[in-house]
Amino acid sequence: MADMQLERIALISDVHGNLTALEAVLADIEARGITRIFNLGDYVGKGPRGQAVVDRCREVCEVNILGNWDDFLPDPDRDYPAGGSMLWWRQELRDDQHAWLRNLPFCHDFQLSGQQIRLFHASATTVHHRVYFDHDEAAYRSMFENTPATGNGPLPTVVAYGDTHDAYYECDLGRTLINVGSVGNSLHDPTPVYTILEGVENSTAPAPFSIQFVRVPYDAHAELAIAHELGAPELDGYESEIIHGIYRGTFYAGESPTYHRD
Numbered sequence: 001m002a003d004m005q006l007e008r009i010a011l012i013s014d015v016h017g018n019l020t021a022l023e024a025v026l027a028d029i030e031a032r033g034i035t036r037i038f039n040l041g042d043y044v045g046k047g048p049r050g051q052a053v054v055d056r057c058r059e060v061c062e063v064n065i066l067g068n069w070d071d072f073l074p075d076p077d078r079d080y081p082a083g084g085s086m087l088w089w090r091q092e093l094r095d096d097q098h099a100w101l102r103n104l105p106f107c108h109d110f111q112l113s114g115q116q117i118r119l120f121h122a123s124a125t126t127v128h129h130r131v132y133f134d135h136d137e138a139a140y141r142s143m144f145e146n147t148p149a150t151g152n153g154p155l156p157t158v159v160a161y162g163d164t165h166d167a168y169y170e171c172d173l174g175r176t177l178i179n180v181g182s183v184g185n186s187l188h189d190p191t192p193v194y195t196i197l198e199g200v201e202n203s204t205a206p207a208p209f210s211i212q213f214v215r216v217p218y219d220a221h222a223e224l225a226i227a228h229e230l231g232a233p234e235l236d237g238y239e240s241e242i243i244h245g246i247y248r249g250t251f252y253a254g255e256s257p258t259y260h261r262d
Contacts, residue, residue, distance in 0.1 A: 004200055004207065004208075005200070006198050006199060006200060006208065007036070007112065007198070007199065007200065007201040008032070008033075008034045008036070008196055008197070008198045009034070009036045009037075009038055009112075009196070009197045009198075010029045010034050010036065010037045010038070010194055010195070010196055011037075011038050011039075011040060011119070011160055011178075011180040011194060011195040011196070011197065012025060012037060012038075012039050012040070012061075012180070012183050012194045013039065013040035013041060013042065013067075013121070013161075013162025013163075013180050013181065013182060013183065013194075014040075014041070014042040014067070014162045014163070014165055014181075014182035014183060014184060014185055015039075015042065015043055015047075015053050015057070015182075015183045015184040015185075016042055016043070016044065016045055016046040016047045016050075016053075016069070016182070016184040016185040017043070017044055017045060017046055017047025017048055017049050017050040017053055017089070017092075017184065018046075018047040018049070018053070018183070018184025018185065018223055018242065019047070019049040019052045019053055019056070019223075019226075020218055020219060020220070020222055020223035020226070021183050021184045021192045021216075021218050021220075021223065021242075022053055022056060022057075022183055022184060023056075023218075024192060024216050024217070024218035025183050025192050025194055025216050025218075026056075026060060028214065028216045029194070032196075034196065036062050037060055037061045037062060037063075038061065038062060038063040038065075038108065038119060039057050039061040039063065039064045039065065040065055040067070040119055040120070040121050040160065040161060040162040040180060041064075041065050041066050041067025041068075041069075041070055041104070041121035041127065041162060041163075042067030042068065042069045042070060042121065042162065042163070043057055043067065043069075043070055043101065044069050044070060044073055044074075044089060044093060044101065045069040045073055045086075045089045046069075046089075046184075046185055046234075046238060046241070046248075047184055047185070047223070047227065047232070047238070047242075048092070048226060048227040048230045048232035049092075049226070049230075050089060050092055050093050050097075051092055051093050051094060051097060053184075054093065054097045054100070054101065055097075058100070063108050063119070064104055065104055065105050065106065065107060065108055065119060065120065065121060066101075066102075066104040066105065066106055066121060066127055067121045067122075067127055067162070067163070068121065068122060068127040068128050068163065070101040070102065070104060070127075071101075071102060071127055071128070072128075073086065073089060073090050073093075073101075074090060074093065074097070074098035074099075074101050074102055075102070076098070084233075085233035085234050088231075088232065088233045089233070106120060106127070106149050106150065107119060107120040107149070107150050107151075108120075109153050109154070109156065110201075110202075111201070111202050111203060111204060112158075112197060112199035112200065112201060112202075112203070112209060113199030113200045113203055113206065113207035113208060113209035114200075114203055114204055114205050114206040114207060114209075115157050115158045115176075115199065115209055116154045116155065116156045116157050116158070117156060117157075117158045117159075117160065117197070118144075118150065118153075118156035118158070118159050118160075119159075119160050119161070120149075120150070120159075120161055121161060121162055121163055122161060122162070122163035123142070123143065123161070123163075124142060124143055124144070124145050124146075124147045124149065124150050124159075125142070125147050125149055126149060127163075130163055130164060131143060131161070131163075131164070132164055132166075132260075133164065133166055133168050133179070133260050134260050134261050140170070140172065140173075140177060141173070143159045143161070143177055144156055144157075144159055144175050144177075156175075157174070157175050157176065158175070158176045158177075158178070159175070159176070159177050159178070160178040160179075160180050160195065160197075161177075161178070161179055161180070162179065162180055162181070162182065163179075164179060165181065165182035165185050165186055165187040165247075166179060166181065166182075166187055166188060166260075167179050167180060167181030167182075167186075167193045167195070167213055169211060169213075176211075178195060178211060180193075180194060180195040181193030181194065181195065181213065184242075185241055185242065186245065187241065187245050187246070187247055188245050188257070189215070189245055190220065190241065190242055190243060190244065190245035191215040191216065191217055191218075192215065192216045192218060193213055193214065193215045193216075194213075194214055194216070195211065195212065195213055195214070196210075196211070196212040196214060197209075197210070197211060198210045198211075198212070220242045220243055221243070223242060224238065224239055224242065224243065234248065236251070237251055237252060
């Protein structure tokens with residue numbers, strides 16, 4: 001046990017074109033001496049610098065997987081209205097990035113400290129099915145199933161996902177479900193958050209295993225100023241999200257945010 005080497009892996013997700021937040025998180029990861037970064041998707045949309053975020057993540061992330069925005073935004077069969085937000089975010093990307101995003105793998109499986117771990121963006125069935133914090137037992141169980149999207153590998157005991165921009169940890173029925181939170185578009189608390197897994201790599205035997213959430217303050221007002229300079233769309237909604245942590249849909253509807261379980 002004394003000679004056991006623990007591996008640390010940083011899980012990031014939902015950068016959404018927010019390069020300022022990404023660089024702050026990457027600096028924190030580097031300062032901790034962590035060299036392995038796995039990205040759970042949604043590189044683009046909402047923020048103004050999807051192109052730079054994609055390039056940076058391709059450079060530093062060992063694993064990159066598909067998010068829902070990465071699938072639908074560059075979809076060549078989708079037509080977005082001229083002058084609209086979606087078209088702006090899509091045209092900000094290069095053509096080669098469209099292809100790279102849509103060809104990302106759906107999930108990534110690996111072992112750590114005897115845990116069979118699976119990473120995907122939103123659910124075990126599709127990147128377009130959302131599982132919120134306040135789910136029922138059926139939804140919880142579904143996250144650990146094999147599906148045509150995940151393939152028929154060993155069933156996971158630990159699943160980590162993103163998508164909802166809302167970090168949490170749940171352990172039940174002998175399994176652990178983690179939402180790793182959002183780097184570039186964190187809601188409720190707008191401070192970027194990522195997750196660190198620590199354990200013995202490729203070990204089938206039980207060994208110490210830990211999960212840590214890390215919040216990294218950054219200059220969100222500087223990010224918003226860059227979005228203004230670049231002429232990014234939906235700036236009031238972007239301000240609502242990255243400054244106040246209020247989802248733009250709630251903001252545009254003129255509603256007040258509510259507690260999770262209401």
